[in-house]
Amino acid sequence: MTTLSEVAQRAGVTSATVSNVLRQRGKVGAETRARVLAAVDALGYRPHLTARALAEGRAPTLALMVSSIANPFYPEFALAAEQAARQHGRFLIVCNTNDDPEIGRAYLEQIAGTLSDGVLVMNANLQFEDLRMTQRRGAPVVLCMWEKPHEPPGLPCIAVDFHLAGALAARHLIELGHRRIGIIVAGGAACIHAERERGFIDELAVLGHAGAAVASVHADDTVEGGHQGATALLTAAPDLSAIFATNDLPALGAMHAAADLGLKVPDQLSVIGITDIQLARQSRPALSTVAVPTAEAATQAIALLLELIAQQAGPAPVRVCSPPLLVQRASTARPAPDAAV
């Protein structure tokens, strides 16, 4: 590990000058600069990021808190976040909370402000109180995918209009002619997807088909959960012509359930989800869904976090991403005439 002063010594200057050359600060004589650069090169000097961080009073890393890396939603988000961070010269520390608030708190306690300059929170099931505490300690926090643009959480956040996402799904099914629709609300007790369900229901009412929501079940936010949910739904109400799931994974599970029950998708049953994860494109039939701007949210979240770190943003700014978009694929179609009651 060659240090600044070793370089300085070789170049016959002092470490401050080397520092100035490297960071283009202060004026340095052209000739001196050349000597310094030569020395840097000869010695293979690389700045010690930890030492620099300590001296500057700021860390080069950002913490990304996520409930599980294994969430199929994660890849696109993390990819975009990492790229954005890199472009700003920052590194990303991934903190998996496993949906356990304790682990989340422990992470925050340890690294927020001491190893990471700021914290990105992505569905990590953290206590708001812990986040506020983190903020108070001087480490900015950004919530990455706030579901309710019209009800800001009192913390900086990147919001996506999931109410609209639900509405778009509803409109699509209604326009296709579906009048007997089952709903799978994913996310368990915490029920993070309430906004999506509400958007769906509200739109049904707006379109004059409030009665089209025939049945509704809660389910785990997984393929298996969707499978179980759909099975329950179709058993209780065999005449459903469509199922709306608040997330893609359970929607995929619903398609499997339909297959297991001998129902053809989309001929006998239409299925639609929300998010547009990679898998949605790869399923057979390909899943119709409402695409949500995941990568954009990641990029914006990084940008906002950096502004907060630089203290260039208000106390609890809310930024809204582009609206969700319907993506019609092969899992939705007009209901079969004989399926109608």
Place this chain on the structure above:
Amino acid sequence: MTTLSEVAQRAGVTSATVSNVLRQRGKVGAETRARVLAAVDALGYRPHLTARALAEGRAPTLALMVSSIANPFYPEFALAAEQAARQHGRFLIVCNTNDDPEIGRAYLEQIAGTLSDGVLVMNANLQFEDLRMTQRRGAPVVLCMWEKPHEPPGLPCIAVDFHLAGALAARHLIELGHRRIGIIVAGGAACIHAERERGFIDELAVLGHAGAAVASVHADDTVEGGHQGATALLTAAPDLSAIFATNDLPALGAMHAAADLGLKVPDQLSVIGITDIQLARQSRPALSTVAVPTAEAATQAIALLLELIAQQAGPAPVRVCSPPLLVQRASTARPAPDAAV
């Protein structure tokens, strides 16, 4: 940000003593300790990890280099790696190389030894020379899933016997009675999967059915790649009764291709992959595959890296994971009698 000396002041001692109390080093009087702990508590003191790292001459973070977070292989691995790291009090910086050796090198240059104590390399398409350089600079490197246990790479690594993985796939298909098998070799030009193909071919020979490998194509390591590969295979040799893909993603693509060609899996075509990613369980029909100990590799890789950092390991140790295991699901079956030539 309360500092050590603030705590010290409040406790009426010096920062050295506080440090001793916190790290259980040196002897501290019971009464003093109590006072110190009380002050720590009252002030909400948290150690500044960056400062500590600088003073200790070691960083609390490990770098995980990966070609793409979006690789469906990644979740299980990263989850296990992050947990293992956390259990050892380390944090994980995720470095996405996008398969670009330049990005990889830039990452290594910047953080290895200056922000991270060691580097985990997972399919990141890095130049060995860059990795050796990193080592020489004092930051240990571990390759996470070396495919050839019998040909160590000259760098510390966690190896998985992918030759055996290929062999198990071959044995399974042969035992089922398949004699006309198509092979999809994933991974493109770099051809990281050569060992798997060789294992498959070798085992065919061992079993006396060298001729069963009727055709072989190269394809991208994606669902789409597998789809294209399988389509090509089945077009050129419509009488194939089984397809072996060197990875699960292309195997899944092969199943889709079969469906598109009107072939029933497994009745008219058996498909088998390698790895056992989550998706393999969730596809319809569920994919038969050869499971590889991904999580174990992650855990071992972290352990080895920490040993290397602590200088408790030889120069280029190779650790071999548990052997791969056949997982028979619904995508493989005996060939239809009338399909045989």
Place this chain on the structure above:
DNA sequence: GTGAAAGCGCTAACAG
């Protein structure tokens, strides 16, 4: 047992 002091590698005033 506890304190004083040096230093990790770098940056940031301020002098000259």
Place this chain on the structure above:
DNA sequence: CTGTTAGCGCTTTCAC
């Protein structure tokens, strides 16, 4: 333009 001087917050000898 370049050098001097202080730290950043913590750990770690080494005296007392």
